[in-house]
Amino acid sequence: MKSTVGVIGGGQLARMMIPPAVALGVTIKVLEEAPGMSAELAATAVGDYRDLDTVLAFAQTVDVVTFDHEHVPQHVLHALVDAGVPVRPGPDALLYAQDKLLMRQKITELGLPSPDWAAISDADELGAFLETHGGRAVVKTARGGYDGKGVRVVDDKNGADDWFIALAEDGRGGSLIVEELVDFVRELAQQVARRPSGEIVAYPVVETVQKGGVCAEVIAPAPTAGDAVAGASDRTVADEARDIAVRIAEGVGVTGMLAVELFETRDGRVLVNELAMRPHNSGHWSIDGAVTSQFEQHLRAVLDLPLGSTRPREEWSVMINVLGGPVGQLMQDRYPAVAERFPAVKLHSYAKESRPGRKVGHVTLTGASLDGVLTDARAAAAYFD
Amino acid sequence: MKSTVGVIGGGQLARMMIPPAVALGVTIKVLEEAPGMSAELAATAVGDYRDLDTVLAFAQTVDVVTFDHEHVPQHVLHALVDAGVPVRPGPDALLYAQDKLLMRQKITELGLPSPDWAAISDADELGAFLETHGGRAVVKTARGGYDGKGVRVVDDKNGADDWFIALAEDGRGGSLIVEELVDFVRELAQQVARRPSGEIVAYPVVETVQKGGVCAEVIAPAPTAGDAVAGASDRTVADEARDIAVRIAEGVGVTGMLAVELFETRDGRVLVNELAMRPHNSGHWSIDGAVTSQFEQHLRAVLDLPLGSTRPREEWSVMINVLGGPVGQLMQDRYPAVAERFPAVKLHSYAKESRPGRKVGHVTLTGASLDGVLTDARAAAAYFD
Numbered sequence: 001m002k003s004t005v006g007v008i009g010g011g012q013l014a015r016m017m018i019p020p021a022v023a024l025g026v027t028i029k030v031l032e033e034a035p036g037m038s039a040e041l042a043a044t045a046v047g048d049y050r051d052l053d054t055v056l057a058f059a060q061t062v063d064v065v066t067f068d069h070e071h072v073p074q075h076v077l078h079a080l081v082d083a084g085v086p087v088r089p090g091p092d093a094l095l096y097a098q099d100k101l102l103m104r105q106k107i108t109e110l111g112l113p114s115p116d117w118a119a120i121s122d123a124d125e126l127g128a129f130l131e132t133h134g135g136r137a138v139v140k141t142a143r144g145g146y147d148g149k150g151v152r153v154v155d156d157k158n159g160a161d162d163w164f165i166a167l168a169e170d171g172r173g174g175s176l177i178v179e180e181l182v183d184f185v186r187e188l189a190q191q192v193a194r195r196p197s198g199e200i201v202a203y204p205v206v207e208t209v210q211k212g213g214v215c216a217e218v219i220a221p222a223p224t225a226g227d228a229v230a231g232a233s234d235r236t237v238a239d240e241a242r243d244i245a246v247r248i249a250e251g252v253g254v255t256g257m258l259a260v261e262l263f264e265t266r267d268g269r270v271l272v273n274e275l276a277m278r279p280h281n282s283g284h285w286s287i288d289g290a291v292t293s294q295f296e297q298h299l300r301a302v303l304d305l306p307l308g309s310t311r312p313r314e315e316w317s318v319m320i321n322v323l324g325g326p327v328g329q330l331m332q333d334r335y336p337a338v339a340e341r342f343p344a345v346k347l348h349s350y351a352k353e354s355r356p357g358r359k360v361g362h363v364t365l366t367g368a369s370l371d372g373v374l375t376d377a378r379a380a381a382a383y384f385d
Numbered sequence: 386m387k388s389t390v391g392v393i394g395g396g397q398l399a400r401m402m403i404p405p406a407v408a409l410g411v412t413i414k415v416l417e418e419a420p421g422m423s424a425e426l427a428a429t430a431v432g433d434y435r436d437l438d439t440v441l442a443f444a445q446t447v448d449v450v451t452f453d454h455e456h457v458p459q460h461v462l463h464a465l466v467d468a469g470v471p472v473r474p475g476p477d478a479l480l481y482a483q484d485k486l487l488m489r490q491k492i493t494e495l496g497l498p499s500p501d502w503a504a505i506s507d508a509d510e511l512g513a514f515l516e517t518h519g520g521r522a523v524v525k526t527a528r529g530g531y532d533g534k535g536v537r538v539v540d541d542k543n544g545a546d547d548w549f550i551a552l553a554e555d556g557r558g559g560s561l562i563v564e565e566l567v568d569f570v571r572e573l574a575q576q577v578a579r580r581p582s583g584e585i586v587a588y589p590v591v592e593t594v595q596k597g598g599v600c601a602e603v604i605a606p607a608p609t610a611g612d613a614v615a616g617a618s619d620r621t622v623a624d625e626a627r628d629i630a631v632r633i634a635e636g637v638g639v640t641g642m643l644a645v646e647l648f649e650t651r652d653g654r655v656l657v658n659e660l661a662m663r664p665h666n667s668g669h670w671s672i673d674g675a676v677t678s679q680f681e682q683h684l685r686a687v688l689d690l691p692l693g694s695t696r697p698r699e700e701w702s703v704m705i706n707v708l709g710g711p712v713g714q715l716m717q718d719r720y721p722a723v724a725e726r727f728p729a730v731k732l733h734s735y736a737k738e739s740r741p742g743r744k745v746g747h748v749t750l751t752g753a754s755l756d757g758v759l760t761d762a763r764a765a766a767a768y769f770d
Binding site for chain 1: 388400401403404405407408409410411426427586672673676677685690691692693694696698699715716717720721724725728729731732733734735736746751
C-alpha cells in the first residue's frame with residue numbers, strides 16, 4: 001500500500017492530520033511555509049508553495065500530495081500532475097475552491113441552488129444588481145478570500161470600486177461576484193469524503209455559527225425541529241444538504257474531504273454558500289465526536305483506502321473555536337483552570353501564539369444533552385478569551 | 386505551564402503518546418534505542434537508556450521525564466532526580482514495577498490480596514511450596530520478565546534450577562518468586578492515573594484474554610453478571626478492582642498511569658497479578674472508547690494537569706492485538722480488505738515489520754452490543770493473521 005502522504009502547508013489542518021497518520025501507520029510529510037509552524041512535528045521541508053521547484057522536490061519524497069490550504073497555483077498543480085504525482089484533490093477540482101466565480105457557475109450548471117448571483121465588471125453592473133435586490137448585496141472577490149476577507153456587504157454601486165481598480169491593475173481582468181443578501185435562519189455545513197475510486201461517505205450536516213465572518217461554534221448534528229431548538233427546521237434539510245454535497249463531489253471530481261457551507265432560508269430552502277476541498281473548521285467536532293475524524297477520512301480518501309464510518313459516537317458534539325486570547329500567551333497556559341472544571345472537555349491547541357482574532361485552538365464536548373453540552377462547552381471556551 | 390515531555394524508549398507506547406501530545410499542544414521528545422523505531426516521528430535522541438550520560442543529556446532538553454518501558458536502571462533514575470529532573474513515575478514507585486519480589490512484599494504489606502506466594506532461594510524451598518500447593522506452581526524471576534518471559538509453570542522442585550544457577554552466577558544473589566496456580570475464571574485489568582498533587586481517576590475495569598502469556602483481547606468494561614456472558618460475575622468485582630488499584634497508586638506513590646493485572650477467582654475474589662506503571666496494553670481500547678485515552682491521561686498526569694474524564698464513549702469497546710502476521714509485511718498492507726468490510730473498526734499500526742508473535746498493532750471496535758462488537762472485531766483482526 002502506498003502510504004506516504006505529503007501535505008503542502010504547515011497550518012493547523014496539516015497538524016491535525018498527524019494523529020490519524022500516527023494511528024494508521026501512515027507516514028506524513030509536510031512542506032511548511034516557514035520554520036516552526038503548527039505542523040512542525042511532521043515538517044520535512046520549508047519553502048514557498050508557489051515555487052514549482054520547491055513543490056516538485058517535495059513531491060518526489062511522497063506517494064501522494066494533498067493540502068493544508070487551497071492556495072497552490074494551478075500551474076504548479078498541473079506541473080505536479082504532468083510529473084506523474086498523484087495530486088488529491090486534483091487541479092481541475094481544486095479550481096472550484098480557488099475561484100468563487102467558477103464555483104458559482106459550476107453550481108448553477110449542476111442545477112444546485114445558489115443565492116441569486118451575477119458576475120460584475122463595473123459599478124454600473126453592481127448598481128443594476130442592487131436595484132433588483134432591495135438595495136443591498138454581498139460582493140466577493142473571486143480569488144484570495146477566506147475567513148471573511150474578500151467578502152463585503154454593499155448598499156451603494158460604488159461600494160466595490162477599490163476592488164474593481166485592483167482587478168484592472170492586476171492586468172488579468174476578471175470580474176467580481178455579487179450575491180443576494182440571503183435571509184437565512186442559520187448556516188449549515190455538510191461534509192463528505194470521496195476517494196478516487198468513487199466511494200463517497202457523508203457526515204451529518206452541522207450548524208455553524210459565524211462571528212465576524214469567522215466560524216465560532218459548530219453543533220453536530222444540526223438540531224432538527226424535533227429537538228425544539230430555536231431556528232430548527234425539518235429533517236429533510238439534512239437530506240438536501242447531503243444530496244447537494246454528494247452531487248458537487250461527483251460533479252467536480254473531488255478527492256479527499258469536501259465541505260459545503262450552506263444557508264438555510266426562512267422558507268426552508270438550502271443554498272450553497274462556499275466550498276472547501278480539505279478538512280474544514282466545521283468538521284473539527286469529528287475528531288472527538290465521530291468514529292472516523294475528518295482528518296483520518298481525508299488521509300483514507302487521498303490514499304484511496306476504503307472510507308471510515310461517519311457515525312457520531314455520542315448524540316451531540318459542540319466545537320468552539322479559541323480565537324485570540326491574551327497576546328503572546330499559549331492556549332495551554334489556561335489548561336489547569338479549564339481541565340479542573342471541565343474534565344470531559346477536549347482541548348486542542350494549534351501551538352500558535354495568540355493574537356486578536358487568530359484561531360489558536362478549539363474545544364469540543366460531546367454528550368447526550370445538547371443543552372448541557374452547549375452550556376459547558378461555551379463556559380470552558382470562555383476561559384481562553 | 387511546563388509542556389515538554391521526554392519519553393525514554395521509542396516503542397509503541399511512546400508512539401501512541403504522540404497523537405494526544407499533538408492535540409494538547411504538548412511537545413513530546415523521545416529517546417529511542419535505535420533509529421527508525423515505532424516512535425521515530427518524535428525522536429530527538431538515539432541512545433542506550435542504561436547509559437547515564439545519554440539519559441541525562443536527553444533529560445536536559447525536556448521539562449519532565451517519563452517512560453515507554455520500565456527498564457531504566459534505578460541508579461540512572463536516581464541520578465536524574467539528583468540533577469533536579471522531574472521523573473514520573475519516580476524511582477521509588479517504579480521499583481515495584483521493576484522487581485516482582487518487592488512488588489509482592491509491598492502488596493502484602495498494604496494488606497491487598499495476592500495469590501499465595503513465597504521468595505525461594507533453592508530447589509528445596511520450591512519443593513516445599515509445591516508440596517503445600519497441589520504439586521504445581523508458577524515460578525517467576527523478580528526482574529526482566531514481560532509478555533510471558535521470566536514466568537514458568539513448574540511441577541518439579543528442580544523445574545527452576547537454570548534460573549537459580551543464573552541468579553548465583555549473576556553474583557548479586559537474590560531470590561525467585563513462587564506463586565500458587567490460581568484457579569481463576571478470568572483475568573481483569575484495572576487502570577488508574579495519579580498526578581503528583583494526588584488526584585486519582587479510575588477507568589472501568591476490563592477483561593483481558595491472554596494467549597501464550599501475551600495479551601490478545603480486551604473487553605471494556607469487563608462484562609458483569611447482568612450481561613449474561615460466560616465467566617461473568619457480580620458488579621462488586623469492579624469496585625474491588627478499583628479500590629485495589631487506588632490503594633496501590635497511593636501506597637506506592639505512582640505518578641502517571643498504573644495498570645494492575647488481576648485474577649478473578651472462581652469463589653469471587655480478586656487477586657493482584659502484576660503491575661505496570663505506564664500506559665498498558667489493557668488500556669489501548671481507551672484511545673477510541675473513552676473520553677480521555679490512557680495516553681492523554683498519562684501526559685496530563687506527568688505534567689500535573691487536572692485529569693480527564695474516563696467515561697466510555699460507547700457501551701462496549703473491544704481491542705484485539707495484531708500479533709505477527711506474514712513476516713516482513715506491514716499491517717497496513719491488509720488495510721484495503723479490512724477497511725472495506727469493517728468501516729467502523731479503528732486500525733492502529735505501530736509501523737513495525739511483522740515477525741511471529743510480535744505486537745505490530747491493534748484494532749478496536751466500539752458499539753452498543755457486546756456480541757456484535759466482539760464478533761466483528763475478531764473477524765477484522767483475523768485479516769492480519
